[in-house]
Amino acid sequence: MKLMKYYTVGLILLSLVLITCDTKNNVEPTFKDYFIKYYGEDGNHEAKDFVVTNNQEIIIVGTVTLGLNKRVYVVKADQEGTELWSVTLDSDSNELAEDIEPILEGAHAGNYVILSNAQTAEDVLETRFTIITATGVVESRHTLPSRLASQEGLSITPIQTGGSGGFYLAGRTTDWDAASASNSLPTPPDIIEDLLVIKLDQDFDTISFDRIGGSHTGSAIKVIQLNNNRFMYAGHWDGKTDGRLPDEPKIESNIFFRTFENDPSGVPSLYSGTLSLHERLVSVCRSSFGIEAAIATQSDDNGINRKVFAVTTSSNFSTVLSERVLLGQSGEYEAVSVSAGANRFLVLANEINAQGNRDIYLKRVDGFLEADLDLKFGSVNNDDRGAAIAELPNGDILILGTMELAGQQDKIALIKVRPNGAF
Amino acid sequence: MRYKIIVGLILLLAGYASVLAQNNRMDCEQTLSLATEEFNAGRFYGIPALLKPCIDRGFGREQRQRAYLLLTQTYLILDDPISAETSYIEILRANPEFETDTALHAIDLVYLSKKFTADPIFSVFGGIGLNTSPVRVIHTINPWGSPISNNYTLRPGFQFRGGIDWNITRELALSGEFNLLNSSYRKSQTRANHDRVTYIGNQWWMVMPVSIRFSDTKGKYRPYGYGGFAVQWLVSETGRVTNIKTDEIDGGTPQSNTRESPTLRLTSFRNKINQSFFVGGGVRIKTGLDYVFADLRYSFGLTNVVVPTSTYGGQTPAIEFGHVDDYFRIDNLALSVGYVHPIYNPRKLKRARTKSVLKLINRSAK
Secondary structure, three states: OHHHHHHHHHHHHHHHHHHOOOOOOOOOOHHHOOEEEEEOOOOEEEEEEEEEOOOOOEEEEEEEEEOOEEEEEEEEEOOOOOEEEEEEOOOOOEEEEEEEEEOOOOOOOOOEEEEEEEEEEOOEEEEEEEEEOOOOOEEEEEEOOOOOOOEEEEEEEEEOOOOOOEEEEEEEEOOOOOOOOOOOOOOOOOOOOEEEEEEEOOOOOEEEEEEEOOOOOEEEEEEEEEEOOEEEEEEEEOOOOOOOOOOOOOOOOEEEEEEEOOOOOOOOOEEEOOOOOEEEEEEEEOOOOOEEEEEEEEEOOOOOOOEEEEEEEEHHHOOEEEEEEEEOOOOEEEEEEEEEOOOOEEEEEEEEOOOOOEEEEEEEEOOOOOEEEEEEEOOOOOOOEEEEEEEOOOOOEEEEEEEEEOOOEEEEEEEEEOOOOOO | OHHHHHHHHHHHHHHHHHHHHHHHHHHHHHHHHHHHHHHHOOOOOOHHHHHHHHHHHOOOHHHHHHHHHHHHHHHHHOOOHHHHHHHHHHHHHHOOOOOOOOOOOOHHHHHHHOOEEOOOOEEEEEEEEEEEOOEEEEEOOOOEOOOOEEEEEEOEEEEEEEEEEEEOOOOEEEEEEEEEEEEEEEEEEEEOOOEEEEEEEEEEEEEEEEEEEEEOOOOOEEEEEEEEEEEEEEEEEEEEEEEEEEEOOOOOOOEEEEEEOOOEEOHHHEOOEEEEEEEEEEEEEEEOOEEEEEEEEEEEEOOOOEOHHHOOOOOOHHHHOOOOOOEEEEOEEEEEEEEEEEEOOOEEOOOOOOHHHHHHHHHHHO
């Protein structure tokens, strides 16, 4: 009887113990919704850009380096970061991924266009476009006809024309511009970087080809469609900021925004930046709350003392609302990407430490560049860098970057955090 | 020279004392024999006085037991129960495991013995041993977009144990322990085609187990089994991550590159307080009044060792090495050897266990 009592007490205690046991069902799998996921297999993988599909799947584009070869690498992941498919694009030369965008109109509507630049010979870049489906099937590849020895696409913008659609390509060329009427400098430098704004039809045939810059240096970073037939392209160059062309010698680059309908080669409509330092535009975006934003890397003539310079403008890039150094009051930073959320902008940058290694830095700001969130990812000993950023409809934040793991390999990293920055 | 003289003198004195004690014991053995003869001859009154000098100074442990046994029997015959009880207590002090036997001892002595016990209320024990820690994964966390393969393997550890048993009955005891335990485990992950990441973790635990033990109480070899619950404090975890990246370039021979991390402290990524349930068994081997034991115990970790929110973060091994902890419980299989010292406590029982003797007396009276 006494022993029975002991057994009963023992069984009760054992039951209590087992109730306290952590199991699959009572340990919350928070890691599923918020995570860092790496992508890539053999070789080193550099992230470049991503798009988030309507069902919140993510298509990432980057470059894989295997031995001496560089190829465009595309991977799609679901909301939990699980890889759905990946594909490495065939190429006859080294090819670097640059941009990916969804196609809304025309023959390729519903698919995605990937912009890449292939190095077909020394100092010769060739711009390529790849149409890929949501399931990872490469439908077609196109090469921009080579008008200049070096033409580098920096972004592609699918446009909506109410019909067959088309694309705007923004970029730059370093080809010598001997024939430019605006090349009026007495002693022009050997290589001058000029802006390229190229309009393409749905089959990537050239509709218009504009090389802009003359004796000045600059790049077109992005074309944005403002409405049916009005566009804006943003970039940087070292032309005078008063809007007069031909211009006078000046060496500091500034951000510019130019709205246009058909001819992008006219006068920039809005400038931002400083007179004594370079601001080289890196990323520009529109928002749904009536304010636009752009970020640039600010530096001195030698390219050092780098800071993140941000500017916000009123709707349609008409007037500057706020402009200032956002990151870099101490230490060095380089701008990476800006993206609009529901009511704030997400600024992605790289913080550069004394050893030259980078960390991924996120700053969330409002329309007047007041910050409410700062986040950093990376290890001191490794070179980790950002690529792109987006806010999901529920406020969660997606960050794309490249992580150097164990000091031996680069891998594409997708980071998903809550709206407050926590995992 | 002076030291040599002092040491010599000490040795001489020690030798002299030893010889003196030996002589004493021999003299007292003769006294004990004489007292036994007196008892057998029915001359009881002189026995206490005869034994007193030797009891006071000369008996060895075994001689004391015999002397007090003789005195107890003498006092019982002399109808002096108080002195008999006092003498019986002294028997138990001389030999706590002394038990009367109806075949050897008079029934009144057996009856008296049932009023006393020397069973230890508490026993203390200590031990050392080896252990290994199987990992039981609650959730696999894949830091890679593509599938991975994880493999946990055992590694050796060691532990120190000490504790106290509360002997509720002769068979049943409640044990409380303190263990200092070093354990280790290895996680190997294959990912990204051929890449391999290995993490070896080394943990220090302070474990406080409480268990109920059921033991055999007879014979030289006394098997036992037990079960219980432990609160475990993870003092620290350190580890190293080894990344072996293997690339196959253009179908050629795979090329590998190995990098090992410095020692990482992962303590802050761990739940410090954990619980486990354990079962075990072993054997106690009687050596004199004490025991040596060999014990095998398996502890089932009940709680997730990993802080759920620590998987990712700005400064985690996920960022630097691509290493992510699964959510896991950690078990432990430990083999220990040690020593048990029962703290014997000769005492009179509040409730004498005389029923069986009375039955025996009644039976023999019929």
